[in-house]
Every structure is written in C-alpha cells, then in structure tokens.
Amino acid sequence: MRVMHAERLGGPEVLTLAEVPDPVPGPGETLVDVEAAGLNFADLKRLDGSYLPPKLPFVPGSEVVGRTADGRRVLAFAGRAFATKALAKEMVEIPEELPAGAALALLVQGMTAWHLLRTAARIAPGETVVVNAAAGGVGHLAVQLAKEFGAGRVIGTASTEEKREVVLGLGADAAVDGAADGYAERVIEANGGSQVDIVLDAVGGAVFDAAPYALAPFGRLIAYGTSGGVDPKPVDPGLLSERNIAIGGYWLGAHLNLPGSAADAPLAELIELAAAGRLRPLTGGEYELAQAGLALADLAARRTVGKVILRNR
Template sequence: MLTLAEVPDPVPGPGETLVDVEAAGLNFADIERLKGSYLPPELPFIPGSEIVGRTVDGRRVLAFAARAYATKALVKDAVEIPEELPAGAALALLVQGLTAWHLVRTAARIAPGESVVVNAAAGGVGHLAVQLAKEFGAGRVIGTASTAEKRDLVLGLGAHAAIDGAADDYAERVIEANGGAPVDVVLDAVGGPVFDAALYALAPFGRLITYGTSGGTNPAPLDPGLLSERNIAVGGYWLGAHLRLPGSTAAAALTELIELTTSGQLRPMTGGEYELGQAGLALADLAARRTVGKIILRN
C-alpha cells in the first residue's frame, strides 16, 4: 500500500535539524506499525525511524528520525560518522547495534570470562551481540541458529560454538557446547518453548535476558519457585523504553559502536539496497525473511 508521493519539506522546530537523507534503515517494527499492531499510525503516514544523511553545514550524520522513508527528515540528536563508513553498516548500529550493546553491557552485565549463549545468533541483533560479547570479555560465546549455513556464519563472526536453536533438547546441546557445564548468560529473542528450555541451561546465578518473542509467547506463566530453586534471574530489555529514560547513554554507546566498526573489530552484516520508491517491496522481502543483514532505502 506504500506509494511515493510529493509532500512539503519538513520545517525544523526547536532543537531540530533538517537532514538530506542518504539512506533509511528498515526494521521489523516498521512492518508492525503499518499493520497497525504496534503504535497504530494516523494516515497519511511516512514510515521509518533511522537515517544516514547530511546536514545543511555538510556533516554526515547517523540519527533516529520520524518519517525516515523520505528525501528529507528532521533529527534531534545526531552522531557524526566518517565518510568511509557505509550507510548500511552505520544503520545497522542504531536499533540493532544499540540493542546488542545494552544487552551485553546493561541488561546482562556480562563479566569477563563468563559463558554466553546468543539465540538467533545470525539475526540483526544476534550477530552483533555475538561479536560484542566476545569483544567485551566473555570467556565462551555460543550462538544458536536454525540452519547449517547460518551456524557457519555465526562461527565466522567469532563464536566458539554454534548449535541448533530448536527447543527440543536445547539445554542439553547448550551444556555440551559449553564443555559439559551450564552457562552464565542466555540472550533470547525467540521466546516460547526456547525460553522455557533456556532456563534449564543456566548455571546458578545465571541470567536469561529476553528481548523478543519471534518464536511465540510462553506457553505457561513463569514459576517464581523455579528461579529461587535454581538461583537464576530473568530480565527483559527494550531499546525504545530505554531511550526515553533521562540521561540515556545512547550517544556514548553509539560512538563506541562506530569506533569498533571503523577499526574492523565489529562487522555489521549488510544486505540489499532498494530505491526509495521500492519501500513496499523492501518491506515485503524483509517480512518474508528473504533478506540477510541490514537492508536500506537509498536516495
């Protein structure tokens, strides 16, 4: 239902900057917005929330922006990025990169030497979480993925082991991949039976952090007795709510992610590029999981 239309240029308000959009990033949240299942929009509606672009004074910036599927957009807090950083790689660092950074640093508080499992490790957040967990000192990083091809990709990102992420015998496979010992941390975006199985892969005082439910909601309420019996903790993370908190550390985290990427220590996966007028096709391909890595709309 998306069509390309001519609309007036946005007018900056207090604290806003007009940016010529070089590229806009696509996210699954954009699909949910258009379906009306997540923060239903008022029509007419221009989707998107992240851009790489250039300010009037010539700075190349990365920023969150409402109405991002456009040639011009308004931003408030922008981070300057180097010319050599590809737009797709830069855009992978916003929603996915910041989520992965905070999963490792803020939500799970991974300590040096701890063992970490990243479910859906070939995904947009997962592939970055694998690399960041290792970069920030995890002793052993295990990634789960659904196919042999994806598991090879996860190993290529630096994971010590890659295993099938199916719920059946999940805990046994995780423990085997960790040398016969339960793990300290599981980062989970799958939910459902995988979430339940992951509880039994945790070592005492281990942490399970949930940040998505791509595999469905949990079949039964979480039993508090199970947590105390096993001395484990369950937490959650959502970047959107975090960014609304006063004193957000997003700018500092994003600066570190950019530095790690430009130095080659972090490798965001980039996928296809579509023209702005192909936004509907791009979202359809994303929804059908026909893409790998960050996909963008290019002006």
C-alpha cells in the same frame, strides 16, 4: 520529495510511493538529505497497528544516514525515515569511510546489543554467552560485542546451516540449531557439557520456555523480542529460586526515554569499534526506496542476515 507511505494499516503490501512537500524543520530539528534508512521489526508492528498505532497516512522508519545542509554526514534518529528527506533531532557525525549500512546497524541494533550485555545481563569476563537468532540485526552484533567485552565462550543459534556459518564467521565459538525442541541439550553440548551464564533471546515462545534449562546457577535470560511467538508458559518461581537464575527484559526505546543519556557512551564506543574494524556490522540487504514493501516482507520472513536498509541512489 519521495516517501513510501501507507494510507491504511496492514502488511508490507500497503506501502506505496508518493510525492509530498519537503518537511519544514521545527525548533531543534535539522533537515537531512537521506542517503539510507534502516529497517526494524518495529516498523512492521507499527504498520499493522499492533505497536503504537500511527496516524495515517503513515511513513515508517526511525533511523537515517544522511547529510545536513552544511555538509556534515550524520547518523540520526528521524521520524518518517522511508523518504528522501527527513527531520532529525538527535544526530552524531560519522566518518565518510563508514558504509551507511554499517552505521545504521549501530543505532538501534548496535545500542540494543551493547545494553543487553552491559546493562541488562551485566556480563562479567569469562562468562559464556548464548545469542539466539545470532545472524539477525541485533544478534550478529551481540556475538561480536560479547567477545569484545570478555566473554569466555560465545554460542550462537540460527535456523539454517548457512546462517550458522555466518555466525561462526563473526567469531562465535559454536553455532547450533535454534529450534525449541532439544534447545537446552544442544546449547549445553556446545558448551562442553556445562550450562551457560547468559542467554539473549529475541525469539520468545517455546524457545524462551526452553532457555532457562540451559542456564547455570546465577545465570541470566534476557528477552528483547518475540519473533517466534508470544505465548510462553508461565515462569515457575521455584525454578528461579532453586537454581538462582534471573529472567529479565530489555527495550531500547523505553531506555532512551529515561532521564540521562542511554545513547552517548554506547554509540561512541560502537562507532569507534566499527571504524577500527573490530566490529563488523553486516548489511542484510540493500533495497531501493520504492522496494520498501519487499524489504519489510523479507525481514518479516527472516530471509535476511544482518542490517536491512533502503538506499536513495
């Protein structure tokens, strides 16, 4: 079978195409012929060794749409996913009519968006939700799910006018520049002069620093990424207590490792919503397996919108 692997740590450029033997399923594992694999920022961080440094040679990827030997089309968590075949332990059958890119968007990004709103932020009907990086893999789904879950107003931030148009097309009530300078003022203006209830932030850095000042009393800022930097200022406890606001974080990977299933109910709801057309996952680009390095470079440079996938033709 073919894989894209790295024999040393580094950036996307270290990935090369190789022929390796087919994997042999162990107990509880199923061999899946990979139709498409999904890309995540975690793949970049594992590749450069900054997150859970891998054993070399390393084949990135953790999610696939594919077909089992008995003909089932499945969505699955699978290690070494940048390949034509992969081993899966946990999988769910998906409709034939659901595009691979849309299905892959639901697994990590979709469940993250679901838990950000339901589990971490505890959204209540009528609340105002701000989604930073709202054209991204998690963000574009969070915009739609916030509406689905009863938000009174949804505001998305994005770095370009083109991306802001995408965000509005997803159903956001407003879309503004997500730059740190003037962030709180723009968000409040987009909410008719009122502060907001929830901010979901994948950017970090100076944007994270600015976000609390956009929150209304008892507002919640939930961090789930640091694409814009990891050097925020210390949080002022006085700011939290004076305004009764809360700052929290969410990471799907840690949640999935806890006892009980963090996946079953959210994933079932997400697949149902997508199949019914009420949730529209965006595919931010389809690349051939051999283009995995280019795909990761585009993802890192924020040149993509929505879910990025590698497809085996």
